[in-house]
Amino acid sequence: MWIVDNSENNVNSYPQLEEAASLLKKGEVVAFPTETVYGLGADATNDKAVKKIFEAKGRPSDNPLIVHIGNANQLDGLVEEVPLKAKKLIEAYWPGPLTLILKSKTGVSQGVTAGLSTVGVRMPSHPVALALLQKVNLPIAAPSANLSGRPSPTTAQHVYEDLQGRIAGIVDGGQTGVGLESTVLDCTCEPPLILRPGGVTKRQLEEVIGKVEVDQALLKEEEKPKSPGMKYTHYAPNAPLFIVSGTREFMRETIMKAQEDGKRVGVLSTEENHSFYPGDKVIVCGHREDQASIAASLYDSLRAFNQEDLDIIYSESFEREGLGEAIMNRLVKAAGHKIISEE
Ligand code: TXA
Ligand code: MG
Numbered sequence: 001m002w003i004v005d006n007s008e009n010n011v012n013s014y015p016q017l018e019e020a021a022s023l024l025k026k027g028e029v030v031a032f033p034t035e036t037v038y039g040l041g042a043d044a045t046n047d048k049a050v051k052k053i054f055e056a057k058g059r060p061s062d063n064p065l066i067v068h069i070g071n072a073n074q075l076d077g078l079v080e081e082v083p084l085k086a087k088k089l090i091e092a093y094w095p096g097p098l099t100l101i102l103k104s105k106t107g108v109s110q111g112v113t114a115g116l117s118t119v120g121v122r123m124p125s126h127p128v129a130l131a132l133l134q135k136v137n138l139p140i141a142a143p144s145a146n147l148s149g150r151p152s153p154t155t156a157q158h159v160y161e162d163l164q165g166r167i168a169g170i171v172d173g174g175q176t177g178v179g180l181e182s183t184v185l186d187c188t189c190e191p192p193l194i195l196r197p198g199g200v201t202k203r204q205l206e207e208v209i210g211k212v213e214v215d216q217a218l219l220k221e222e223e224k225p226k227s228p229g230m231k232y233t234h235y236a237p238n239a240p241l242f243i244v245s246g247t248r249e250f251m252r253e254t255i256m257k258a259q260e261d262g263k264r265v266g267v268l269s270t271e272e273n274h275s276f277y278p279g280d281k282v283i284v285c286g287h288r289e290d291q292a293s294i295a296a297s298l299y300d301s302l303r304a305f306n307q308e309d310l311d312i313i314y315s316e317s318f319e320r321e322g323l324g325e326a327i328m329n330r331l332v333k334a335a336g337h338k339i340i341s342e343e
Contacts, residue, residue: 016171021135023168031145031159033173034124036097037152038159039142050111056166058148064114065141067121070133085209086187092208095125097182097199112141128173151235151299179296180326197326235334239310243335245317246342248273266305268315281308291323
């Protein structure tokens with residue numbers, strides 16, 4: 001287990017990369033930075049290695065993994081065909097935070113696909129991830145490198161907190177950029193279907209391939225989501241989290257009421273509003289005017305609440321637009337769909 005600070009991401013002076021690559025080739029699991037969140041990688045062609053990912057994370061085995069590649073040619077070994085729309089998206093957004101679900105070739109590890117006939121593939125843009133993938137020259141299965149149910153890790157420290165003693169190593173690349181997981185797009189149906197909103201927005205997809213639909217289960221709680229991973233509780237801090245939808249005056253009243261009841265209140269606020277809230281622990285998560293800054297610090301903020309002894313946490317609510325779609329998707333999951341509305 002090693003963790004070396006190298007937030008510069010100068011891949012030419014990364015002694016860890018050699019070691020990480022050789023561990024991956026030997027069938028060990030290693031965490032590495034991507035532009036979205038840290039991934040927990042293993043050789044996707046090695047069943048035993050893939051099994052170790054599930055063990056380390058405590059992840060249910062019916063939840064398939066995303067395969068990461070460093071070279072688009074590797075797609076040939078993984079998928080039956082790449083439809084034209086997928087080709088266009090690859091050209092536009094790879095490397096980058098977009099996972100494409102495609103028909104898998106027989107022979108792709110059942111551990112990776114969880115028995116489905118499809119496989120999720122992405123090429124990350126983080127220089128360290130790309131350098132590592134190219135060095136290993138194998139498709140690498142990698143879920144987010146957190147314990148199942150915890151917020152995804154956006155720093156090597158988060159990975160360490162969750163997985164120390166359970167994995168062979170962590171490649172430190174400093175804080176990740178986007179901060180939320182990749183967009184997952186099912187390209188086996190027409191029109192293609194967003195199974196998980198992420199760094200590439202619906203509008204950006206539609207600019208390239210026209211109409212794209214959103215899995216209805218992402219909008220309504222009752223329906224079973226098509227992406228197996230979307231049905232599990234995720235990201236939840238220890239104290240119950242509620243999203244407060246309404247004015248900041250309403251948010252302040254809600255906080256004060258709970259405090260009057262003797263509760264220790266945590267507050268997730270944007271920079272613009274934090275001085276307005278009387279919480280026992282107010283954590284600032286980006287600027288309301290800059291969605292990317294909220295996405296980048298959301299998981300770190302959710303984790304930080306666990307260092308406090310709190311009875312309840314209230315979070316501001318965000319517009320479901322652009323990157324806001326992904327932000328609210330994760331926040332609503334973290335809150336277990338508990339939303340308090342002003343009206
Ligand atoms: O940004 C990311 O995508 C990160 C980094 C490490 O690349 N990875 C990540 O992996 O978030 P994970 O395992 O935490 O989430 C993968 C999601 C899950 O919701 C899973 O159910 C879905 O993708 N998925 C994977 N393969 C699928 C498939 N064949 N069909 C439908 N959904 C699939
Ligand atoms: Mg995950």
